[in-house]
Amino acid sequence: MPRYALKVEYHGAPFAGWQRQKDHPSVQGAIESALAKLEPRAHTIAAAGRTDAGVHGLGQVAHCDMDKDWDPDRLAGALNFHLKPAPVSIVACAQVAEDWHARFSALERQYFFRILCRRAPSTHQAGLVWQIGHQLDAAMMQDGANHLIGNHDFTTFRSSICQAESPVKTLDALRIETVDTRWGPEVHFHVRARSFLHNQVRSFVGTLERVGAGAWAPARVGEALSACDRAACGPVCPPQGLYLAAVRYPQDPFAGA
Amino acid sequence: MPRYALKVEYHGAPFAGWQRQKDHPSVQGAIESALAKLEPRAHTIAAAGRTDAGVHGLGQVAHCDMDKDWDPDRLAGALNFHLKPAPVSIVACAQVAEDWHARFSALERQYFFRILCRRAPSTHQAGLVWQIGHQLDAAMMQDGANHLIGNHDFTTFRSSICQAESPVKTLDALRIETVDTRWGPEVHFHVRARSFLHNQVRSFVGTLERVGAGAWAPARVGEALSACDRAACGPVCPPQGLYLAAVRYPQDPFAGA
Numbered sequence: 001m002p003r004y005a006l007k008v009e010y011h012g013a014p015f016a017g018w019q020r021q022k023d024h025p026s027v028q029g030a031i032e033s034a035l036a037k038l039e040p041r042a043h044t045i046a047a048a049g050r051t052d053a054g055v056h057g058l059g060q061v062a063h064c065d066m067d068k069d070w071d072p073d074r075l076a077g078a079l080n081f082h083l084k085p086a087p088v089s090i091v092a093c094a095q096v097a098e099d100w101h102a103r104f105s106a107l108e109r110q111y112f113f114r115i116l117c118r119r120a121p122s123t124h125q126a127g128l129v130w131q132i133g134h135q136l137d138a139a140m141m142q143d144g145a146n147h148l149i150g151n152h153d154f155t156t157f158r159s160s161i162c163q164a165e166s167p168v169k170t171l172d173a174l175r176i177e178t179v180d181t182r183w184g185p186e187v188h189f190h191v192r193a194r195s196f197l198h199n200q201v202r203s204f205v206g207t208l209e210r211v212g213a214g215a216w217a218p219a220r221v222g223e224a225l226s227a228c229d230r231a232a233c234g235p236v237c238p239p240q241g242l243y244l245a246a247v248r249y250p251q252d253p254f255a256g257a
Numbered sequence: 258m259p260r261y262a263l264k265v266e267y268h269g270a271p272f273a274g275w276q277r278q279k280d281h282p283s284v285q286g287a288i289e290s291a292l293a294k295l296e297p298r299a300h301t302i303a304a305a306g307r308t309d310a311g312v313h314g315l316g317q318v319a320h321c322d323m324d325k326d327w328d329p330d331r332l333a334g335a336l337n338f339h340l341k342p343a344p345v346s347i348v349a350c351a352q353v354a355e356d357w358h359a360r361f362s363a364l365e366r367q368y369f370f371r372i373l374c375r376r377a378p379s380t381h382q383a384g385l386v387w388q389i390g391h392q393l394d395a396a397m398m399q400d401g402a403n404h405l406i407g408n409h410d411f412t413t414f415r416s417s418i419c420q421a422e423s424p425v426k427t428l429d430a431l432r433i434e435t436v437d438t439r440w441g442p443e444v445h446f447h448v449r450a451r452s453f454l455h456n457q458v459r460s461f462v463g464t465l466e467r468v469g470a471g472a473w474a475p476a477r478v479g480e481a482l483s484a485c486d487r488a489a490c491g492p493v494c495p496p497q498g499l500y501l502a503a504v505r506y507p508q509d510p511f512a513g514a
Binding site: 009010011056058076077080084087088089090091112118119120121122123124126128182183184243245 | 266267268313315333334337341344345346347348369375376377378379380381383385439440441500502
């Protein structure tokens, strides 16, 4: 069966998360239903990252197996037609080898997080950022974040329901920048790792927000990490500022698309 | 009565436009209703620009007259509380002189327009951009736009229902730039004038899109302008990419806010 890689963008708000669930809308379920309109049978797709309820996709990658040979652009267009009006969009599609796997072939996941710092409610960015009413010191946050980069036991920054076998992961990058926008100052987090623990990015961001607000000294992030104790984590931040931004593979499957 | 200037942000989608209407929701009506929660009586506010249905506010400016002396920050906060859940937000508030007028004191209006160029439907920017499925040549568009800058009879680029006394206006700037975003290439228009005719910006953008797509030579924009004939205009583009970005006054009323 020909296999296709799909680059998927979605708005997290209406979904219980990526993963198909029995009684709740999911991004996976929406795409599988659209696939069933094209080739009527049960479809099961695999994705690079199983995002939580409310988390957005910008460059999520999934793969599907089809009975027929599809022109990749036509397949993307047909899926987008059937996905309407769900806020899920196939932004690229490419045929891949039949042993290529969206999850297991991935070398790195990149997440992106947006905090908007302003008092007045945002009318255009609501649902797309974590809005807080105070300013943040991004340099202090970066000092705190630097304790997290590298190979560590991340038990502190892992949800109690995380199913990963080991809490030891390598965090390749956690870069924080301030961005002035037309609607106010934002703080952006760029996070890269081969793989992540459940709630790891939101545990990082919620903890580093405490540093940026002046409530935590940067060194306390290192102490929290060393404690290997979930209770040492700062508050886990809400999901709506989080985006699965990109997935890296040995070769970009969409390079020619 | 103390007078307050309000900087107002709003999402245009749910509104029939800025101006109060009998049977349709309006931004003006939403703010006047919130004011009536604070000082129960009829309120009438004035704004720098009367935006159309679907057009967004980023830096709209209005003024209101109050019976009581309000701390400006408290007034903004109380209005935002009562405006919920309407997507209207008071992002700044300042007391001004009693003869200061949001409309008549304004020296210049600045509009901002976003086109998103990509085929797949946008899940995060829907309603915030005019999305088109093809690429645009921004340099050609700027060549076309340059014919419009300056003092001209803009009859061609004016809605047939425009109520302005004269079609002669001075366009101070029409700058076009391309911006690469995480969700695809955008073309941005930055437009400045003391005042605008009805549908003038959307007539410009719709016409210049034809230039960017290669359907019109840039010189045809100058010919259309010289014709002083509404029929010579290109198509008027949809409203959801348009933002009233800022209003300039002799002194920035929010400078200290």
